Amino acid sequence: MFKAIYNWIDERLDITPMWRDIADHEVPEHVNPAHHFSAFVYCFGGLTFFFTVIQILSGMFLTMYYVPDIQNAYYSVDYLQHQVAFGGIVRGLHHWGASLVIVMMFLHALRVFFTGSYKHPREMNWVVGMLLFFVMLGLGFTGYLLPWDNKAYFATKVGIEIASTIPWIGDDIKMLLQGGDTPGAVTLARFFAIHVFFLPGALLTLLAVHFYMIRKQGISGPL
Amino acid sequence: MEKGHDTKEKIVYVGDSRIRKRDRSANVPQDYSSYPGKTEAFVPNFLLKEWMVGVVVLVGFLTLTIAEPAPLGYPADPLNTNFIPMPDWYFLFLYQLLKMPYTSGDYVLLGTIAIPGIAFGAMLLAPWLDRGPERRFYRRPIASSLMIVSLVACTYLTWEAWTHYQEELEKNGIIPEHHERRMMAEEAVKQGKPRPVPGKDTLPAIVAADDPAFTNIIQAQCISCHGTELEGGVGPALRGIGDRMGKEEIAEIITNGRGGMPAYANILTAEEIDQVAEWLAKQKEEAAG
Numbered sequence: 001m002f003k004a005i006y007n008w009i010d011e012r013l014d015i016t017p018m019w020r021d022i023a024d025h026e027v028p029e030h031v032n033p034a035h036h037f038s039a040f041v042y043c044f045g046g047l048t049f050f051f052t053v054i055q056i057l058s059g060m061f062l063t064m065y066y067v068p069d070i071q072n073a074y075y076s077v078d079y080l081q082h083q084v085a086f087g088g089i090v091r092g093l094h095h096w097g098a099s100l101v102i103v104m105m106f107l108h109a110l111r112v113f114f115t116g117s118y119k120h121p122r123e124m125n126w127v128v129g130m131l132l133f134f135v136m137l138g139l140g141f142t143g144y145l146l147p148w149d150n151k152a153y154f155a156t157k158v159g160i161e162i163a164s165t166i167p168w169i170g171d172d173i174k175m176l177l178q179g180g181d182t183p184g185a186v187t188l189a190r191f192f193a194i195h196v197f198f199l200p201g202a203l204l205t206l207l208a209v210h211f212y213m214i215r216k217q218g219i220s221g222p223l
Numbered sequence: 224m225e226k227g228h229d230t231k232e233k234i235v236y237v238g239d240s241r242i243r244k245r246d247r248s249a250n251v252p253q254d255y256s257s258y259p260g261k262t263e264a265f266v267p268n269f270l271l272k273e274w275m276v277g278v279v280v281l282v283g284f285l286t287l288t289i290a291e292p293a294p295l296g297y298p299a300d301p302l303n304t305n306f307i308p309m310p311d312w313y314f315l316f317l318y319q320l321l322k323m324p325y326t327s328g329d330y331v332l333l334g335t336i337a338i339p340g341i342a343f344g345a346m347l348l349a350p351w352l353d354r355g356p357e358r359r360f361y362r363r364p365i366a367s368s369l370m371i372v373s374l375v376a377c378t379y380l381t382w383e384a385w386t387h388y389q390e391e392l393e394k395n396g397i398i399p400e401h402h403e404r405r406m407m408a409e410e411a412v413k414q415g416k417p418r419p420v421p422g423k424d425t426l427p428a429i430v431a432a433d434d435p436a437f438t439n440i441i442q443a444q445c446i447s448c449h450g451t452e453l454e455g456g457v458g459p460a461l462r463g464i465g466d467r468m469g470k471e472e473i474a475e476i477i478t479n480g481r482g483g484m485p486a487y488a489n490i491l492t493a494e495e496i497d498q499v500a501e502w503l504a505k506q507k508e509e510a511a512g
């Protein structure tokens with residue numbers, strides 16, 4: 001039955017090479033923790049991806065209740081956390097996951113650094129990795145404002161103040177992020193847009209490039 | 224897939240632009256035969272094991288989210304001047320850097336641009352700064368020690384920022400809002416009351432609103448600060464005050480004042496104060512129904 005459906009689609013779209021390309025590769029011994037326990041350091045990239053997926057899924061559920069305006073944002077988060085079934089868990093996943101994804105990404109970058117895996121021919125993938133790092137930090141910064149409590153408000157205020165001290169472009173950055181003289185309704189709307197559309201778009205694009213390069217180049221060899 | 228005058232094609236399109244069918248040998252798996260040891264197929268063997276580890280991680284993570292609910296303080300109040308701003312922990316090293324003597328004030332650009340710029344710039348360009356053929360970290364002493372020094376510095380700055388924050392809280396006797404809020408919610412739930420939602424707490428109604436103590440004295444003297452419906456303003460809400468204090472205590476505050484609350488000893492007679500205090504003491508949630 002499934003085979004028939006698969007064949008029907010494959011005949012039309014030639015899908016076999018697509019998934020075979022992802023699935024069909026060997027995992028060499030030196031990165032396999034089943035053979036050498038210390039190879040667990042090679043799992044940090046996969047774990048980062050795992051948490052990234054959790055962030056994206058929990059975030060999608062959060063937007064079902066979250067209201068990005070200054071009158072309602074706080075109360076929508078409060079309602080979500082206490083009144084919606086499993087809302088507390090979904091918010092918890094997204095909140096703590098935001099920290100864990102940073103930790104995992106950090107450990108992954110350290111693994112790549114200390115095994116010298118960023119060297120020829122993987123220079124470009126290292127740069128893409130660093131860009132992923134910045135995108136993640138941006139997601140953390142913009143997401144922090146969204147619950148619109150005092151902690152969110154004042155941290156963002158200070159963060160934008162710091163950005164505005166950059167010579168020449170500082171004031172423009174401030175205006176772009178804040179949309180006014182003090183953080184307010186426009187700031188929240190912008191941070192929401194950046195947090196759920198702009199940065200995830202950049203993140204997914206960079207991840208696609210990251211994974212494509214890993215497949216193309218293979219994992220770096222044993223030390 | 225490539226079209227042609229292939230009789231097997233059900234429909235032949237003119238000017239067909241479908242992709243050429245590629246030779247499947249282009250997808251041969253990566254050859255790791257030059258690597259020592261045993262390789263393992265990614266799908267399904269390795270992925271299955273990874274997924275099992277992933278499930279354990281997921282269960283642990285779910286347990287954490289249930290044990291430790293995500294924090295939420297009080298609604299943002301831009302006029303609040305006492306709040307100690309605190310970024311999320313992974314920004315603390317940058318935040319603390321700006322408090323160092325040579326990276327703040329006149330030298331703030333060193334803290335906002337120069338040091339982070341050099342650090343992140345070096346990270347971004349690491350493959351071109353460290354170009355030698357050696358991969359082992361102990362054979363790349365410069366790169367590795369720079370990284371270790373940066374790690375120690377970041378850890379120190381983060382720790383410093385955090386302890387400083389804790390000291391500030393202690394010095395000013397501040398309980399972080401999300402803790403305070405959670406404790407209050409737990410307290411209310413324990414007493415069988417609904418979970419309070421900050422800023423949306425409903426005050427009890429006014430009890431005995433036709434009493435002359437209210438219509439003659441309070442409405443003349445007190446509502447400018449405590450609100451026309453006693454819902455609070457400059458001074459706190461007085462509805463439900465009877466739950467918090469008794470008649471004597473209220474009379475004492477009215478007579479002698481307290482903080483921003485003026486003394487009424489010379490404005491109202493002792494009898495009037497007595498009537499007002501008695502009326503206020505009656506403002507209980509229970510009596511309001």
Ligand code: HEM
Nearest residue numbers: 042045046048049109112117125126129130132133219220
């Ligand atoms: C969203 C964040 C990221 C995800 C999901 C991710 C995922 C992965 C995965 C699954 C691998 C395969 C090897 C492994 O698991 O260790 C990998 C390899 C690699 N990553 Fe990342 N990564 C991320 C961020 C970064 C960062 C921040 C860097 C460094 C700046 C980086 C640099 C690299 C490099 C150079 C490789 C190739 C390593 C080798 O061949 O040994 N990645 N990444």
